[in-house]
Amino acid sequence: MISINYRDGRPIYEQVRDGYRQLIITGVLPMGSKMPSVREVSASLTVNPNTIQRAYRELEAEGYIVSVPGKGSFVAERGEADSIRREELLSRFRTLLPELRQVGTNKDTLVNLIEEEYNV
Amino acid sequence: MISINYRDGRPIYEQVRDGYRQLIITGVLPMGSKMPSVREVSASLTVNPNTIQRAYRELEAEGYIVSVPGKGSFVAERGEADSIRREELLSRFRTLLPELRQVGTNKDTLVNLIEEEYNV
DNA sequence: TTAACTGTATTAAGCCACTTAATACAGTTA
DNA sequence: TAACTGTATTAAGTGGCTTAATACAGTTAA
Numbered sequence: 473m474i475s476i477n478y479r480d481g482r483p484i485y486e487q488v489r490d491g492y493r494q495l496i497i498t499g500v501l502p503m504g505s506k507m508p509s510v511r512e513v514s515a516s517l518t519v520n521p522n523t524i525q526r527a528y529r530e531l532e533a534e535g536y537i538v539s540v541p542g543k544g545s546f547v548a549e550r551g552e553a554d555s556i557r558r559e560e561l562l563s564r565f566r567t568l569l570p571e572l573r574q575v576g577t578n579k580d581t582l583v584n585l586i587e588e589e590y591n592v
Numbered sequence: 593m594i595s596i597n598y599r600d601g602r603p604i605y606e607q608v609r610d611g612y613r614q615l616i617i618t619g620v621l622p623m624g625s626k627m628p629s630v631r632e633v634s635a636s637l638t639v640n641p642n643t644i645q646r647a648y649r650e651l652e653a654e655g656y657i658v659s660v661p662g663k664g665s666f667v668a669e670r671g672e673a674d675s676i677r678r679e680e681l682l683s684r685f686r687t688l689l690p691e692l693r694q695v696g697t698n699k700d701t702l703v704n705l706i707e708e709e710y711n712v
Numbered sequence: 713t714t715a716a717c718t719g720t721a722t723t724a725a726g727c728c729a730c731t732t733a734a735t736a737c738a739g740t741t742a
Numbered sequence: 743t744a745a746c747t748g749t750a751t752t753a754a755g756t757g758g759c760t761t762a763a764t765a766c767a768g769t770t771a772a
Contacts, residue, residue, distance in 0.1 A: 483759055497694045509718060520761045525720075541719040542768030558695040565688055565702065569709040572681050574617045575674040579710040582685065583703055589689040590699040601758095603730060629747060640732045645749075661748040662739030 473508060476517055484519055488527035496536050496547055497554070507537055507545040593628060596637055604639055608647035616656050616667055617674070627657055627665040 474491035476484055495501045510528060514521040528545055531537045535553030539545040572582065594611035596604055615621045630648060634641040648665055651657045655673030659665040692702065 485759080510720090511718085522721095522762090523760065526759095528719085539719060540768090542717085542770085544718055544769090554695040558692070558697055561688060561692050561695065562697065562701075562705075565685075565692065566705060568681060568685055568688070569706065571617075572678070572685065573709060575678040575681065577678055577682065579706060581682075582706050585682075585686060585689065586699060586702050586706075589693060605730080630749090631747085642733090642750095643731065646730095648748085659748060660739090662741085662746085664740090664747055 473513075473516075476519070484517075485523050485526040485530070488513070488517070488519075488524060489530050492527070492531060493534070493536055493557075496550070497557075501547050503547050503549055505547050507547065509544055593633075593636075596639070605643050605646040605650070608633070608637070608639075608644060609650050612647070612651060613654070613656055613677075616651075616670070617677075621667050623667050623669055625667050627667065629664060 473495065474488065476487045476491075480487060492501070492507070501507070507528070508516075510521050510524045513519075513524045517524075528537065528539060532539050532545075535556060536548055536550075537545050538548045569582075573579075593615065594608065596607045596611075600607060612621070612627070621627070627648070628636075630641050630644045633639075633644045637644075648657065648659060652659050652665075655676060656668055656670075657665050658668045689702075693699075
């Protein structure tokens with residue numbers, strides 16, 4: 473379902489977390505669908521179960537999945553999870569702007585990039 | 593001159609590097625001016641000299657300062673350094689856009705943030 | 713009911729980046 | 743000459759990430 477990159481400096485649990493978050497946000501994993509079990513992901517990626525557990529724990533804290541002992545983990549209803557994530561991304565966006573301006577980035581350059589993104 | 597935050601998860605050398613880069617970009621440290629010596633910063637922040645040396649080494653690699661053994665480190669001419677940094681920031685900006693869109697961020701929200709930033 | 717699954721928790725160990733520490737060397741400057 | 747500068751090296755400590763080996767409780771299908 474997802475893949476990890478050992479040359480990536482980021483911890484494996486972050487790569488797993490971000491990978492599944494992306495699958496959920498893009499709708500590849502629809503609401504209510506069952507996530508692969510911790511042990512399944514662990515086996516398919518040849519990674520310790522504890523590492524996957526940590527990724528799932530964080531996804532649950534973010535509101536993207538719901539874990540039920542004995543049953544499994546399931547993709548949660550979105551909405552609140554998205555708004556939490558949106559604020560996080562907007563915060564990074566706002567941080568980026570003054571820095572871009574300081575190094576001489578043109579305003580139109582940025583607006584054009586946005587136009588391109590939304591005109592697809 | 594700058595401060596570091598131990599609760600921040602980022603390494604100290606990154607905080608020092610980013611802090612001085614900011615001082616240079618904003619013009620607080622003008623072109624050609626002398627940077628505080630590695631030992632001075634080390635003493636004022638109560639941090640090992642090697643840690644500061646690493647921050648300076650990276651700032652020099654980025655083109656923001658020039659270090660001369662025996663004389664000191666000096667703020668370099670900007671231009672090339674800024675363009676390297678600008679591409680770095682633009683890359684992050686481009687990465688952020690599809691993610692923001694996916695979680696339902698409105699295009700005008702982003703454009704307005706840019707307008708505000710540049711209308712100051 | 714039993715067997716095989718599920719999430720969850722714990723303890724111990726290893727690895728590696730970051731950091732500290734203690735020196736050392738060469739060039740510069742007052 | 744003495745005190746500064748950047749730079750380099752080696753050794754050790756710390757903490758986060760990861761692995762490993764279990765264990766427990768709840769769920770589910772045979």
